[in-house]
Each structure stands twice: as C-alpha cells, then as structure tokens.
Amino acid sequence: MKKIAVMTSGGDAPGMNAGIRAVTRTALQKGLEVVGIYRGYQGMIEGDFIPLDRFRVSNIIQRGGTFLKTARSEEFRTVEGRAKAAAHLKKEGIEALVVIGGDGSFRGAAALHAEHGIQVVGCPGTIDNDLYGTDYTIGYDTAVNTAVQAIDQIRDTADSHNRLFFVEVMGRDAGFIALRTGLASGAESVLVPETTTYIDELITKLEEGRKLKKASAIIIVAEGDDEGGALDIAKKVNEKFDAWETKVTVLGHIQRGGSPTAFDRILASRMGNSAVEALLKGSTNVMIGQRNNEMVEVPFTQASKHHETLNPHLLELVEILS
Numbered sequence: 001m002k003k004i005a006v007m008t009s010g011g012d013a014p015g016m017n018a019g020i021r022a023v024t025r026t027a028l029q030k031g032l033e034v035v036g037i038y039r040g041y042q043g044m045i046e047g048d049f050i051p052l053d054r055f056r057v058s059n060i061i062q063r064g065g066t067f068l069k070t071a072r073s074e075e076f077r078t079v080e081g082r083a084k085a086a087a088h089l090k091k092e093g094i095e096a097l098v099v100i101g102g103d104g105s106f107r108g109a110a111a112l113h114a115e116h117g118i119q120v121v122g123c124p125g126t127i128d129n130d131l132y133g134t135d136y137t138i139g140y141d142t143a144v145n146t147a148v149q150a151i152d153q154i155r156d157t158a159d160s161h162n163r164l165f166f167v168e169v170m171g172r173d174a175g176f177i178a179l180r181t182g183l184a185s186g187a188e189s190v191l192v193p194e195t196t197t198y199i200d201e202l203i204t205k206l207e208e209g210r211k212l213k214k215a216s217a218i219i220i221v222a223e224g225d226d227e228g229g230a231l232d233i234a235k236k237v238n239e240k241f242d243a244w245e246t247k248v249t250v251l252g253h254i255q256r257g258g259s260p261t262a263f264d265r266i267l268a269s270r271m272g273n274s275a276v277e278a279l280l281k282g283s284t285n286v287m288i289g290q291r292n293n294e295m296v297e298v299p300f301t302q303a304s305k306h307h308e309t310l311n312p313h314l315l316e317l318v319e320i321l322s
C-alpha cells in the first residue's frame with residue numbers, strides 16, 4: 001500500500017481535526033502518501049482532493065469542526081455515484097480510506113469496499129455517542145462539557161428567581177448527552193428516549209422539591225424524548241404545576257461547536273493512529289473503538305446505532321442525588 005485517503009462524513013463533531021492529523025502523521029511516518037477528501041462522499045464523487053503533508057495538519061488539533069468539511073451525499077447512495085467516486089480514487093492511486101463519521105458513513109464505506117475493493121476503516125465521529133462497540137465517540141465529551149457549562153450559567157439565574165428550567169440537549173434517538181449532562185450539572189431529572197416519561201411522576205417530584213424549599217429545578221430533556229421536546233414537556237407540566245416560573249432553553253448547535261476537550265483530542269489521536277495501523281495489517285470494514293481504554297477493531301456490521309444501551313445505574317444516580 002502506497003497511498004491512502006482520509007475524510008470526514010455525516011454530522012461534524014469536535015475532535016475530527018485531531019483525527020485527520022493523527023491519520024496523516026501516522027501514515028507519513030509509515031512511509032505512505034496521504035490525500036484529504038473535502039466534503040465527505042460528495043467530494044469523493046467530484047474528485048475534490050488535497051495532498052496532505054505534516055504541515056497541512058499543523059495547528060488544527062485544538063480546532064472544532066473539520067477543516068476537510070463534511071457533507072451528506074444522496075448521489076453516493078447510488079451504484080453510479082459510488083462508481084464515479086471509486087474512479088477518482090483509482091485515478092489518484094488511492095488504495096485505502098479512513099472515514100471519520102457515523103454509522104451511515106460506515107455503510108457507505110462498506111458499499112465502496114464491496115463494489116470496488118477499496119480497503120476501508122472507520123473512526124466513530126459523532127457527538128451522540130450512539131455507536132455500538134466503543135465506549136466513547138469523538139466529539140461526545142466536548143458536547144457534554146459545552147452543555148454543562150451552559151447549564152451552570154442557567155443555574156445561577158434559576159436559583160436567584162425560584163425558576164423551573166427545562167433544558168433541551170441533542171439526542172434524537174439516544175439519551176447519552178442528556179444523561180451525562182444531567183449527572184454533571186446536578187439536574188433534578190433527565191428525560192431520555194430510551195425510557196418512558198411520566199409527566200405526573202415528574203410533577204410529584206417537583207412538588208416534593210418545593211415542599212423541601214428547593215430554590216429551583218433543572219430538568220434535562222433529550223430532544224427525542226417520547227413526550228416531546230423541552231417546550232412540549234414544559235407545557236404539559238405547566239398545566240398542573242405552576243408554582244415556579246417556567247423557562248425553556250434549547251441549547252441547539254452550540255453543542256456541536258467549540259474547541260475539543262483534551263479527552264476528545266486524545267481519543268481522536270489514538271483512533272486515527274490505530275486506523276492506519278489497521279489498514280497496514282490488512283483490516284477492512286472495521287471501526288476503531290475504545291473498550292476499557294484499549295483500541296479495538298469492531299466490524300461495521302456491529303457498529304450500528306441503537307445497539308448500545310444507557311447505563312441504568314447512572315439514570316438511577318440522577319434520581320438519588322437530586
């Protein structure tokens with residue numbers, strides 16, 4: 001193998017730049033040439049490539065987002081789109097690919113391998129942490145820290161005014177961000193898609209808190225909760241409980257941005273390094289995961305969403321400590 005490519009795909013996540021840097025520098029150190037592909041699979045279809053040397057990836061480890069940009073590509077979902085993409089790779093002499101992205105990106109990589117023989121390895125890059133086979137995904141820790149910082153500020157004002165705050169965090173299908181954010185910010189309750197939300201139980205809990213003369217309450221809501229987003233839930237609670245002034249904050253895209261935490265930089269550096277090592281030993285169709293602080297290879301077929309479950313003890317801990 002002489003030449004490999006690296007790209008970012010799907011939703012952006014802080015730490016992706018650190019991953020690109022690690023792939024590039026590891027590959028160069030092993031005597032390989034490295035090409036960066038702009039805008040994920042769409043850039044691959046258009047042949048939008050850039051040669052990467054060690055200086056091209058200087059001064060990016062601390063930057064959020066991805067300097068290679070990311071995109072979603074409908075065309076790559078077609079056999080013809082993938083043929084165009086593979087033709088560009090072959091013309092450039094690229095034999096193998098590292099994809100930093102989510103499970104959709106890995107499905108795309110698997111198709112590229114099946115139809116065109118390109119060797120493919122993935123690194124999990126998504127703030128949602130919802131991929132099976134890894135304890136953490138690149139970007140998750142930063143997203144949680146950003147949310148916690150915002151909630152610390154909300155808590156100051158909540159306490160001063162006896163307010164009930166509903167804070168919505170990202171997580172359409174998974175409550176990982178909500179759970180960790182709730183634990184770290186001392187929230188009263190965390191509402192996640194994985195469990196049924198009972199509005200009456202929530203109200204009973206708020207009533208108990210009020211009787212204990214609590215100054216305020218913060219409820220963390222994952223955007224995909226079965227009772228709706230933070231606005232819907234606030235409305236439902238307010239119909240029966242209006243002792244405190246209620247405020248709703250939707251954190252939204254601030255959770256995606258910002259400089260990656262040290263944890264995410266290190267995770268991405270280790271994963272990028274392991275991805276190149278996996279390619280060199282002939283692995284393909286695998287995602288690099290972290291299990292018990294070790295880098296492991298997880299087949300793409302296992303690394304899909306919805307497999308990993310929330311730790312029920314942590315959910316219980318929120319209730320015990322609130």
Ligand code: ATP
Binds near residue numbers: 011041077
């Ligand atoms: P995130 O978790 O942030 O959504 P993701 O990688 O799962 O990241 P997707 O939009 O699902 O994001 O996938 C990224 C791209 O991968 C798609 O735009 C598409 O080009 C390609 N892709 C996804 N699924 C397939 C598939 N089954 N076959 C071929 N290509 C696919």
